[in-house]
Amino acid sequence: MSDKRVTVIDIAKAAGVSKSTVSLVLQGSPLVNESTRTKVSAVMRDLGYVYNRGAANLRQTGSKTRIIGVVVNDLTNSFFAELAVGVDMVVQSAGFVQFLSNTSESIDRQREVIASMREHGISGLIVSPARGTAAADFKPLVAAGIPVVAVVRGLPGARISSVLSANMEGAIEAVRHLATLGHKRIAFMGGFANTEVFRERLAGYRQAMEDLGLGFSEDLVIASAPSRAGGVDAVGRAMAMPDRPTAALCFNDAVAFGACDGLRARRLEPGEDFAVIGFDDVIEAGTAVPALTTVAVDPQGMGRRAAQLLLKQINAGKPEPETIVTAVRLVVRESCGAHRGPVDVEQMRKKA
Template sequence: MNRSKPGSGALLEKPRRITLNDIAQACGVSRATVSLVLRNSPLVRTETRHRVEAEMQRVGYVYNRVAASLRQRVSKAVALVINDLSNPFFAEFAAGVDEALGAKGYVTLLGSSNESTARQQQVLGSLMEHHPAGIILSPAESSRAADVAQAVGRHTPLLVFNRELADGEAEGFGYDFLGLDNVAGAHAATAYLLAKGHRRIAFFGGHAQSSSCAQRRQGYRNALAEAGIDVEARWMVETAPTRLEANAHADALFAADRAPTAAVCYNDAVALGLMLGLARLGRHPGLDFAVTGFDDISEAAVGVPPLTTVNADPRARGRQAAELLLERASAPAPLPRRRVIAPVRLTERDSTPDAADARPGDAAVSHPRRERP
């Protein structure tokens, strides 16, 4: 600002970008014509089109979509806010979203909340300033609808993934929802264990107040009820949905006699943690105790033992989320609110031995590890 040598102002300025105008002048046509070429309008004569395209090529013109968005008042960006990118399930989901958006000419604006609702508010606010065409939100735990509504406003299409927003019905605030069939998934896992002869089956991990955990517990209860089995209170173990916490709480399963011989876990992270905890307690998951997960993250297939789990194909869910959102964003008239529940399927692996092989539920005894085939 001060002391600048006269005429030196331009020295630090960034080189002027090449614009539509430059192309137009070089070709002796108007800006409007070049703009039409850019958007493949049939109004332009082929010869003119070729001349313009050649010039753009020659000078390395890059389209300024920011300017176009401003004028058109619609943006080709979609915001994606993820609760936990370091969880492979959500990372795959994000990859799927980006893939499908890219295929339709959209770009992904990423934000991550690290499971903090406060951070989520900030991130949503910052992304909104870029006026995205829509928002895909995989909410942090116990996100409130009113907060999200406040950040997103009423005019930007919103798709919520995976978890319900708490206090769902803010007035006039609508959004689409894409979830997993948690009830059916947990039901399938439980029924599978029942078929293998297990009768004392725990539901392990997760926060009971989260919608996904509540639904999975429901599926579990339904399956046991259908088998005429009463759930015992001590079979329900609550933990944060992390490997570490699950590991730490494994002994809760064996606090009393007639302990469970199997556990339906809230998700894979919890299941993997529980398996470590079991090993610590002298149990051998997959040999004398059965464990199931939920998500089918890549670690599930490769663990020892490989984990029987419920597969939700997060990448496909990501693509689906992107498509649902873009449908709404480009709908000429307001669409009705939609709830889509994606099906889910059990993937059978080795972590679920028959009940006959399970160890009786009394105090831990040293027990030689059975060699698996």
């Protein structure tokens, strides 16, 4: 089949049955015998047919659905909860509702929930893709004219829009700040190495370390799950090094919170015995003890921008891919030990 949308008539022709029989199968009617139901279902799978339940329910009135699909890769991370709140602020005021789902980094689960959302006739989709997602996974949505906005994680080659953050610039600023506090052995902790966000933040860390004359060492890059448990694991490995680091830029705030937990388990105090910087600035960062120094991404703001972009594309009717990169800023709090005061970075670079 071509990229054009498969219809009930196409299914009927391929299965050798009437259009009304296909409709009865879709409705789960007991009037269809099991062998016919099996044959029609097999043809639908082969042709990639998606039953639009929302369209079926609204066909009588000619209305459009007012549903926005939102798919995230880790709803246990409060970053994505805050992002979803930002999306809801915009879509609710525009008369839409969001259909939220979590994939837990499973590509199979991602395909299932997106297929289910299409069945309910979503008007558009906001997605933070699961690890390993291919650009081709979104080709059917693009072909069907359903606007898609990737948020947090971009998907080069997918011909969909994106709302991303300035990851490299944020990492550079964080490392430079740690250097001004006198740190020379600075680790990069957490994150999955096969994601674009990890690569961008690591690239910023590496560039800053080299520009400051501190050198880049693979030993100081400690990948782990981007979670609180991952942070505990990463800081444990860092503390086991013969020449251990004195500070760390963490992949995200969840890893940073875990790093603080792991330090305390070893009777080390974050901000006093070891400097910690996170990335995201979730709500908890400001109330943690010690309060977390972090690169502020503004998850609610990203959600609002993604929703605004999606609604613009829905209204346009024929979406054109667009990329928005949001600015970030370093928010200095207690976990980095900033109260100790700065040192001369240029002088330190010359001595290194």
